[in-house]
Amino acid sequence: MPLRKVALACVNCGSRNYTVSENKNRTERLEVKKFCKHCGKHTLHKETR
Numbered sequence: 784m785p786l787r788k789v790a791l792a793c794v795n796c797g798s799r800n801y802t803v804s805e806n807k808n809r810t811e812r813l814e815v816k817k818f819c820k821h822c823g824k825h826t827l828h829k830e831t832r
């Protein structure tokens with residue numbers, strides 16, 4: 784079974800800055816603080832579908 788790739792988008796500007804492999808055991812949507820080069824700071828990134 785191939786791992787699904789999930790895009791993480793900045794909640795401020797909506798840019799999809801990161802992609803991660805989905806953890807098949809997780810139940811909640813991913814929310815990660817990461818650096819957004821568009822915003823120039825660390826912002827919350829959420830997975831997109």
Ligand SMILES: [Zn+2]
Pocket residue numbers: 793794795796797798819820821822826
């Ligand atoms: Zn941003």
